[in-house]
Amino acid sequence: MEVHTHIKTPFLFVVLLATLALGSTRVGFYNTTCSQAETIVRSVVESAVRLNQTFAPGILQMFFHDCFVSGCDASILLDGSSSEKTAGPNSLLKGFEVIDAAKSMLETACPGVVSCADILALAARDSVVQVGGTGWAVPTGRRDGLVSLASEVTFPGPKDSVDDQIVKFVKKGLNTKDLVILVGGHTIGRASCTTFHHRLYNYSGTNVPDPAIDHTFLRHLRTMCPEGGDGARRVALDTDSVNNFDNSFYGNLRDGRGVLESDSLLWSDPRTQKIVQGFIGGSRRHQSKFNKMFGRSMVKMSKIELKTGKQGEIRRVCNKIN
Ligand code: HEM
Structure with a gap:
């Protein structure tokens, strides 16, 4: 017992010092x-x-x-x-x-x-x-x-391949699972027509729309974003439940109802498809799994390149440094 305490005390002290130095x-x-x-x-x-x-x-x-x-x-x-x-x-x-x-x-x-x-x-x-x-x-x-x-300012973009999305997340310490989970944030909110218009009429110079889009959904998107129309018009990222934080976004990806190309690709790529698949389902269990995992990945994202301890400052107002 005595021996253990002797070993533990300096060890804990070093851990404490390291924590204080790095901040957390x-x-x-x-x-x-x-x-x-x-x-x-x-x-x-x-x-x-x-x-x-x-x-x-x-x-x-x-x-x-x-x-x-x-x-x-x-x-x-x-x-x-x-x-x-x-x-x-x-x-x-x-x-x-x-x-x-x-x-x-x-x-x-x-x-x-x-x-x-x-x-x-x-x-x-x-x-x-x-x-x-x-x-x-x-x-x-x-x-x-x-x-x-x-x-x-460099973010993953709405035309990014799955490879690019993965690389950009990995650079921030987030893995492929975190990517699929955090993009689930698109269960709420909207995107402007300009961010996905290229999918609707002449996808990658083919003169036809992105074949990954479901036919009925394509009609809906084209009505919302006509050729030569207002690119600033905004469309729900998770059709039918834009104001609900739920897992229906993933079902929409499977059904060809993803709005952004980057989102829709998460279903076409086997690496991400199997993660998307794991969140699809109408039961309470699926819903709570998404919520739990989303929270976990948000906490991970919230620790990117932290400033703690004596770094930076506590601003008096948020739009200006002191
Ligand atoms: C590969 C990663 C991602 C890409 C390519 C992406 C791209 C986009 C694009 C293009 C829009 C529409 C912007 C506009 O027209 O106003 C958007 C909206 C949005 N994104 Fe993402 N995003 C990504 C990841 C995330 C993550 C990780 C979150 C949060 C956890 C997130 C949350 C949102 C929300 C909530 C909106 C709707 C904003 C609103 O309605 O005001 N996105 N995203």
Whole structure:
């Protein structure tokens, strides 16, 4: 017993030092410093989404776009003539005002304590819950970044092959399973006609539509996005359940009713098809499996290139560095 203690003590000390040096997040980081933090974010998100459901997909997508560029450090929220916000793929993001509202309430309740990066991570979870998801515990303790550059914005794109999607996720420490699960975020929200128009009339120069699209669904998409029509018009990514966080998106992929080419390809490729298949099914068990796995992969994504400890800062307002 004595011997064990001697071996364990220095070992634990080294682990503790390493943890402090690297920094890490943990569930309940604000329990003692701002016990109302999570309640405040939740209530702001709840009222915003109740008023306008499109905030839920907006905030979820914003969190993904934050994490994939210089880590989950709220760099997406910074204003500036060449900040991330100004990059093309971010031009339609929605929900900045919701994050700002939560921050302003938190600065009144506990000034200088809660980072914008954590507010965004919590708000993404609360948005999902607000449209029917079951949620997950969000580790907190992120610090806000000091840099935001449009030139660093590179996301997977709607025309990306499965190989490209996998490579881009692997670069962020996420595997193929995480890719298929996180893209399940497309169970809510919409895409502009411009992002998938190439599939509808002249797919890859063939003069015919993408053969992967179901015939009836093609008619629907063509009605929504006529040739020469308004490219900014938006179409539900998960037909028939755009405001419900559920697993029907995966069934739509199987049925040729995926809207984005990148999504639809997840069914054509055997590597991803078998993962998609695992989420299809109308039972409560399938639904809760998706919810559980989504939460798990979101937590993984929320740890990309973390800034913790003494790195970065806690911004006073989310759109400017201090
Ligand atoms: C291969 C990866 C991905 C690609 C290629 C992709 C692409 C896109 C595209 C093109 C849109 C439509 C944008 C527009 O026209 O406004 C979109 C919307 C959206 N994406 Fe993704 N995405 C990917 C992964 C993700 C992930 C990981 C999440 C979250 C976990 C996510 C959440 C969303 C949401 C919620 C919307 C709807 C936004 C709204 O309605 O305001 N996406 N995505």
